[in-house]
Each structure stands twice: as C-alpha cells, then as structure tokens.
Amino acid sequence: MRKKIVAGNWKMNMDYQEGISLFSEVANMVKDEVIGNQQIIVCSPFIHLHSIASLAKESENVSVGAQNIHQEDAGAYTGEISAKQVRSTGAEYVILGHSERRAYFGESDELLAQKVNIALTHGLIPIFCIGETREEREAGDFFDVIKTQLEKGVFHLSASDFSKIILAYEPVWAIGTGLTASPEQAQEVHAFIRKQIEAKYGAAVADETSVLYGGSCNPKNAPDLFSQPDIDGGLIGGASLKSRDFTDIVKVFN
Numbered sequence: 001m002r003k004k005i006v007a008g009n010w011k012m013n014m015d016y017q018e019g020i021s022l023f024s025e026v027a028n029m030v031k032d033e034v035i036g037n038q039q040i041i042v043c044s045p046f047i048h049l050h051s052i053a054s055l056a057k058e059s060e061n062v063s064v065g066a067q068n069i070h071q072e073d074a075g076a077y078t079g080e081i082s083a084k085q086v087r088s089t090g091a092e093y094v095i096l097g098h099s100e101r102r103a104y105f106g107e108s109d110e111l112l113a114q115k116v117n118i119a120l121t122h123g124l125i126p127i128f129c130i131g132e133t134r135e136e137r138e139a140g141d142f143f144d145v146i147k148t149q150l151e152k153g154v155f156h157l158s159a160s161d162f163s164k165i166i167l168a169y170e171p172v173w174a175i176g177t178g179l180t181a182s183p184e185q186a187q188e189v190h191a192f193i194r195k196q197i198e199a200k201y202g203a204a205v206a207d208e209t210s211v212l213y214g215g216s217c218n219p220k221n222a223p224d225l226f227s228q229p230d231i232d233g234g235l236i237g238g239a240s241l242k243s244r245d246f247t248d249i250v251k252v253f254n
C-alpha cells in the first residue's frame with residue numbers, strides 16, 4: 001500500500017532558533033498521531049538541516065528534507081549546496097521543481113532532471129513538484145503542461161529509481177494565494193498523473209507512487225482533499241509553520 005505523506009515546506013522562514021523550536025514542537029506533537037504507513041517530513045532551510053536531522057533521529061517519527069540542491073556534485077559554485085552536502089546533514093529528502101524555483105530562479109525541466117539525478121545518486125529522495133499556472137488552467141492546457149513536466153523531469157528514470165520518488169501536484173494558482181483546488185479538481189489531476197505513470201512504468205509502480213497535493217493546504221481543507229482516492233497526502237506551505245495546524249493535518253489520516 002502506498003505511503004500517506006504529510007511534508008512541510010517552511011520556504012525561507014524561521015531563523016535558526018525558531019526552526020529548532022518549531023521542529024521540536026512538531027516532533028513532540030505528532031509523536032502519537034502517526035499511523036502505520038504514514039510518513040512525516042519537514043523540509044527546512046539549509047541552516048536547520050543538521051540540527052533537526054539529529055533531533056529527528058531521536059523522535060523517529062519525522063524525517064527531514066531540503067528545499068533545493070545544485071545540479072553538480074561539487075566545485076566552484078559560490079553560495080550553492082550539493083546533494084552530497086545535504087545528505088551528509090542526515091536529511092533524506094529534497095523538494096525539487098517547486099513553482100517558486102521554476103518561476104523566480106528560472107529552473108527548467110531539463111535542469112530539474114539533472115537535479116533529480118544527482119539527488120538519487122547521493123541517496124536523497126526527490127519530492128518532485130508539478131503544476132500549471134492560472135493562465136494554463138484557464139486556457140485548458142493543464143493536462144499537457146503536467147504531462148510535459150513529468151516527461152522531461154522524471155520519466156527518464158528507470159522504474160526502480162522512479163519508484164523511490166514522491167510527486168506533488170501544486171497548481172501554481174493555489175500557491176501563496178489562499179486559493180485551493182477543489183477536491184474534485186485536484187483528484188482529476190492526480191488521477192491523470194497516476195495514468196501517466198501507469199502508461200510509462202506499469203500499474204504496479206503507478207499504484208505504489210505517492211502523489212501529494214500542495215497549494216494552500218490547511219487543517220480545514222485537508223480532510224476533503226486527502227479523502228480523494230488518488231491524493232496521498234500534502235505538501236504544506238504556510239500551515240507547516242504552526243505546530244498545531246501541521247499536527248492537525250497529520251491527524252487527518254487517523
């Protein structure tokens with residue numbers, strides 16, 4: 001049975017001390033709420049990774065991820081962080097392809113494919129984000145956009161590598177806007193994504209791949225979204241910065 005996953009994306013929030021307190025609170029609050037096949041992940045800024053990965057080892061319920069890596073192994077890339085460096089902190093996951101990175105940092109599908117490869121080489125599991133803009137939705141192009149993002153970003157992987165990754169559908173028009181896709185709109189796209197995976201890798205792989213919903217997901221809308229058959233949890237932005245809200249989202253699966 002595929003995993004149910006709630007992953008927090010802190011984005012560029014929390015100074016060092018605030019992040020350590022938030023993580024400790026979350027680890028403590030979700031302690032008794034995590035069900036059998038559920039995975040909780042916190043994706044923090046780089047500065048917190050080593051400390052919270054050490055705390056995560058003690059708590060055993062929460063794993064840690066980064067929000068970006070460089071596409072090369074090492075070298076003269078001032079200010080950048082490699083997959084190997086992230087992995088050496090104890091972090092196990094990395095968000096790749098978030099729409100904020102695509103839009104503000106010009107990350108293309110081709111670059112993201114390189115980042116996916118280097119992440120897997122160093123044992124980091126990508127949480128790979130895809131999703132359409134408002135214009136693409138209004139123009140009715142969104143299935144094509146999502147198909148292309150899958151084909152260029154992750155469908156070059158072997159079936160065994162593809163089986164390691166997590167996907168997140170994040171409609172760009174629902175990020176930071178307070179708008180959320182309705183459960184039916186989200187389910188329609190999640191089902192489409194699973195169909196594409198099935199066409200490429202077969203039904204067994206499609207059935208085992210966790211596809212998360214992201215985009216203004218909060219304790220109020222999570223129950224309806226997560227009850228959809230092809231939605232396996234959420235990638236949580238703003239609500240992951242409040243331990244109570246994040247825990248309430250984790251508890252949706254109880």
Ligand code: 3PY
Nearest residue numbers: 009175176215216237
């Ligand atoms: C949001 O909820 O706004 C996100 O971008 C989650 O990644």
